Amino acid sequence: MKWSLRMALSLVTTLLVNLAVLGQAPVNDLYTSPTILTPGVTCTNVAGTVVNATATPGDPAINAATGYDVWYQFTATSVNPVINVSSPGANFTAPRIQVLSGTFGSMANKFNGPIATALTTPLSLVVGTTYYLRVYSASTTAPTTLGDFNICITDVNAPANDAFANVVTLTSGPTCVTPVSGTIANASPSAGDAQVTGCNSVTGDVWYTFTAQSVNPVISMTNIGTSITGLYFGSVTSVRW
Known part of the structure; x- marks a missing residue:
């Protein structure tokens, strides 16, 4: 009886292990059945798994x-929404994110990188567009096992x-x-002008205007963050940083 009991337990354990190995894929395993996420002003985590x-x-x-x-x-x-993948399971190897636009078969890459990089990279998306x-x-x-995340x-x-x-x-x-x-911070790139397009147009920028009071005014910038790469004139009366 002891041998029979051990055999029965062994068969049950083997069956459970095999079921885990051959387990069902996540509901959003395919691009045809994606899970819908809703951006918000605060992070509302949605549980996921690979x-x-x-x-x-x-x-x-x-x-x-x-x-x-x-x-x-x-x-x-x-x-420039912030995409945050957090608390990856121990068996989720080197988790990454890719943001894509368009139709499957001819998609365009908008971002691709490690989950930490996604927290700080401007995505320059189009409001109202589905990605x-x-x-x-x-x-x-x-x-x-251990492939969950938020x-x-x-x-x-x-x-x-x-x-x-x-x-x-x-x-x-x-x-x-x-x-x-x-x-x-969180600025988007500008387009629509040949001068802007040819001058670091892929990076975020902000705009100022002034009326010249002299021929050669001095424009000073102080306490400059490391993300600022230059000061550009868009016309004689406007400044682009």
Whole structure:
């Protein structure tokens, strides 16, 4: 009887292990059934998993197409939302994110990189456009356990003078008495003008305008953050930072 009991327990254990190994793929394993995410002003985590996930070949834009992945979809409500994948399981190897636009088969890559990089990289999305979000690993072997994670999309407001139409007015004077504070955090790139397009147009910028009181005014910038790369004139009366 003892031998029979051990045999029965062994068979049950083996069956459970095999079921785990051959377990069902996540509900959003395919791009045709993505989980819908809703951006918000705060991070509202949605639980996800790559346990038993499979690869998605068939589109040239997909990075590491032989790696396992799961799919999400969201409609952009800001230009540079923050995508946060947190608390990845121990068996989720080198988790990465890819943001894609368009139709499967001819998608365009908007961002691709490690989950930490996604927290600080401006995405320059188009508000109102729907995007695919792929959470994946370059590894070809999906975990059978410990592959869970959390994901959320948070909207961050752009600067008030992010667009050319919303310039901040600067007043020139004989001395720099009251500096005007500014930021390019979460700024989006500008397009539509040949001079702008040819001058670091892929990076975020903010806009100012002033009326010249002298032929050669001195424009000073202080306490400059490391993300600011230059000061450019868009015309004789406007300044682009």
